[in-house]
Amino acid sequence: MVQTVKAVIDAEGNVRLLEPLKLAGQRKALVTILEEEIRPPATALLSEAALAEDWNRPEEDAAWAHLQPGA
Numbered sequence: 001m002v003q004t005v006k007a008v009i010d011a012e013g014n015v016r017l018l019e020p021l022k023l024a025g026q027r028k029a030l031v032t033i034l035e036e037e038i039r040p041p042a043t044a045l046l047s048e049a050a051l052a053e054d055w056n057r058p059e060e061d062a063a064w065a066h067l068q069p070g071a
Helices: 042-055 058-067
Strands: 007-009 015-017
Antiparallel strands (some): 007 015
């Protein structure tokens, strides 16, 4: 059976499926590259400035420092 699933491909060529996929075994696949660019939702762009005000503070950096490499 032929199936079509949505996926995104990053600049390095890594393919990430956008939905779960269960197969009985290994399968071959064809990848079609679409011309359209992936753009973030408008709500993400509109909230960026408001979130930056809260997140870009020294207190936030200190709170999350333990998760940074080499910390």
